[in-house]
Amino acid sequence: GNSVTQMEGPVTLSEEAFLTINCTYTATGYPSLFWYVQYPGEGLQLLLKATKADDKGSNKGFEATYRKETTSFHLEKGSVQVSDSAVYFCALGGPSGGSYIPTFGRGTSLIVHP
Amino acid sequence: DAGVIQSPRHEVTEMGQEVTLRCKPISGHNSLFWYRQTMMRGLELLIYFNNNVPIDDSGMPEDRFSAKMPNASFSTLKIQPSEPRDSAVYFCASSSGTGQPQHFGDGTRLSIL
Numbered sequence: 001g002n003s004v005t006q007m008e009g010p011v012t013l014s015e016e017a018f019l020t021i022n023c024t025y026t027a028t029g030y031p032s033l034f035w036y037v038q039y040p041g042e043g044l045q046l047l048l049k050a051t052k053a054d055d056k057g058s059n060k061g062f063e064a065t066y067r068k069e070t071t072s073f074h075l076e077k078g079s080v081q082v083s084d085s086a087v088y089f090c091a092l093g094g095p096s097g098g099s100y101i102p103t104f105g106r107g108t109s110l111i112v113h114p
Numbered sequence: 115d116a117g118v119i120q121s122p123r124h125e126v127t128e129m130g131q132e133v134t135l136r137c138k139p140i141s142g143h144n145s146l147f148w149y150r151q152t153m154m155r156g157l158e159l160l161i162y163f164n165n166n167v168p169i170d171d172s173g174m175p176e177d178r179f180s181a182k183m184p185n186a187s188f189s190t191l192k193i194q195p196s197e198p199r200d201s202a203v204y205f206c207a208s209s210s211g212t213g214q215p216q217h218f219g220d221g222t223r224l225s226i227l
Contacts (some may be wrong), residue, residue, distance in 0.1 A: 042220050046214075102203070104156065
């Protein structure tokens with residue numbers, strides 16, 4: 001079946017540090033890939049997505065590139081802020097009309113210190 | 115615009131009681147998802163609907179759980195009878211299309227004593 005594996009957290013960084021959160025997936029065919037962010041006490045929010053190989057999704061300074069050859073979709077940000085502290089979820093699924101069941105990773109907690 | 119609205123935000127009840135969680139998706143969205151989140155298992159898809167029809171309920175843990183979507187603007191997740199191991203945060207999400215949940219509610223934190 002389909003699955004998503006994320007690096008375990010927490011990831012602890014100082015403000016303005018470079019962020020990478022690793023994500024790899026297993027799926028047949030060509031799913032779409034997503035990153036979600038969850039702030040304390042809230043639901044998940046869609047952060048960015050990529051629908052085909054070599055696509056780069058980006059939003060709010062975060063970016064991730066769909067790498068089919070390594071089945072990866074690592075999340076990066078050049079300079080993190082305290083307000084980025086949250087839990088980040090990698091997920092795979094389908095575009096509108098697709099047949100993939102949405103599948104989420106376990107989440108990676110990010111803590112950014114001033 | 116109103117997002118996905120869930121109620122109640124918190125529920126504390128004794129085991130054996132019936133629990134009903136409610137969700138109002140974003141207007142115009144035709145897919146609705148119910149998820150359960152725990153520290154042990156992470157985020158689990160319980161069931162999802164498309165155009166009010168259940169498409170996949172393989173994640174529903176057992177017969178004590180049931181979900182309905184009587185119309186495009188309302189869904190319920192019911193647990194009867196509830197057990198302590200059902201304690202979790204339950205999220206509802208909706209989207210336009212069948213692929214992926216786009217918008218999540220703030221969740222219902224359920225505690226079964």
